[in-house]
Amino acid sequence: MKSSLTKNEQKDQYFSYCPKEFQFDSYRYSLLLKEIHGYNADILFLQEVDVRLQRRFLVPFLELKGYTSIFNCKENQVNEGLIIAIRDDRLYEDGNYTAKLSGLLKKRSNSDIMEFLKNKPESYEVISSRPSIIQIVHLRSVDDPNVQILAANTHLHYDPLFEDVKHLQAVLCVRYINDIIREIKKSQKNCKIQVIFAGDFNFVPTSRAAKVLRNDLDLxxxxxxxxxxxxxxxxxxxxxxxxxxxxxxxxxxxxxxxxxxxxxxxxxxxxxxxxxxxxxxKVPFKFQCATGFPPYTNFTRAEGFTKDAFVGCLDYIWTFPETKVLKVIPFPDHELVTKYGAIPSRIAPSDHLPIICEICIEGRNKSNLT
Structure with missing residues (x-):
């Protein structure tokens, strides 16, 4: 299992510590494809995938490597989106769903969110105008079609001034996942569906948004x-x-x-x-973070370049608590991350690090997925 952040159109004003030559698409794309190939993952979750990258390079490359890719573009004419890619010899797609998060506000089941936003006009303006989406792919195991997974992928709002927006977006995502599970179970009443919910959530582990997903708000x-x-x-x-x-x-x-x-x-x-x-x-599920809470997944603080710098954990792979996590792939050494100041850099195509884990999915035969 892997969640990789691919920053589209990274420009030197955002990453002034990174020489422009290493931010050009022609340099980053080849580095990124080489990195993805090395993961040998069964499911890939990618965010901020540039439309041109996926059309010209990424999807054809993944197809050559034995993956089926599902790409969904963000709303509001934004030229980037999300990809879930699955290894064909392990899993197959049995349906996919996409929803704009602002559109989910109109559902009757989210009336409590609208009620909350009545006294938060600025937050309402942000959440209702963002192009954020949730992408869900219904998967079945090739070896045992009774093993069913909902793979969900998202990229939430970035602004630290609107933590409540991230909280509400996370709730909207989980409630939509629950809606899809209910829809599937209408025709398969006794089926068991695992959920893997990954992405760039843009909130830290101590935030209320992270805690609501873990049902830790009582703390x-x-x-x-x-x-x-x-x-x-x-x-x-x-x-x-x-x-x-x-x-x-x-x-x-x-x-x-x-x-x-x-x-x-x-x-x-x-x-x-x-x-x-x-x-x-609240959300209808309780999650665990399969990859834990490392000190950082995003590192943009280079010595001498403190403007808009950030170091922290923003990326997660959420699963149900009963899902067994077999292994979490260690992060690169801190010395390597900071070898060229921060990331992106000459050796890193993104300002986020990939998070990777191996989990066990229960079926007739236990199946391990990476």
């Missing part, structure tokens, strides 16, 4: 509850006079707004804030 809430309890204890030491002054102020404040509300209409009254607790927006 956050407990921590926040402890903080709140400590604050409450401090507040309880206030003097009686302070409490009386506060009560008096609230009474006057209530009287003021009630008077003006009666005189000039209800619109003068302050509207109560709606419950914007994003933790209430």
């Amino acid at each position: 956050i809430n407990n921590k926040e509850e402890n903080i709140k309890r400590e604050e409450d204890n401090k507040n309880s030491t206030k003097t009686l006079n302070e409490q009386q002054q506060l009560s008096f102020f609230l009474l006057i404040n209530w009287f003021f707004w009630t008077l003006f509300g009666n005189l000039f209409g209800a619109n003068w009254l302050p509207k109560p804030l709606e419950d914007n607790n994003i933790e209430k927006i």
Whole structure:
């Protein structure tokens, strides 16, 4: 199993530490194809795949190597998209599905998300205008067609100022996966379907978005509850006079707004804030991250080039907790990653590192997939 990030149209203003000659398509494409060939993976998840790259080079190359590739372009006339590629001698496609994440907002099952966004106009503008999609391919094992997998691939919004957008996009993805599973089970009631959900999620392991996928929000809430309890204890030491002054102020404040509300209409009254607790927006599954949480999958911090630099884990392969992870392929040594400052570089075609693991899929005969 592998999730590889292929940055399209990387330009020197984004990666000023990387000489322009190593950012040209003619250099990066050959490096990328050589890298992909070396993985020997059964399933490939690729993001930010340039339309020209996949049409001219990547899909024909993968076909020669025994893969079937499914490419889906992002929306809004964006010239890049997602690829899921499968090894023909191990798996075959039994259907594929694609959805624009902003379009999923209109589904009745996502009304809680729309309700949350009512008081978040900026977040609504972002999530409703992004070209982000989810790509799903229904797979069956060649050896045992009863072994069924939904391979899902996505690339979420990048902006760190809108963590709630990433959270909601992740929820939309998982709910759509659940919709597809339900659709399949209408004709196959007792079938068991594994899910492998990979991509560039653009959130770190400690984010609420990562925690909602792992159903770990209780840990956050407990921590926040402890903080709140400590604050409450401090507040309880206030003097009686302070409490009386506060009560008096609230009474006057209530009287003021009630008077003006009666005189000039209800619109003068302050509207109560709606419950914007994003933790209430949940997913129907609990996931584990098959590749764990390495220190970084994205490394763009080169010495002397600190502008827009980032080091952190943004890429994941999510599976159901019962899926057995046999092996996680180690990352390259840090010295190699930073040999030319950061990535991309002369030896790395992307600013993301590939994440690779081997998992066991249960069937009549256990099947290992990479």
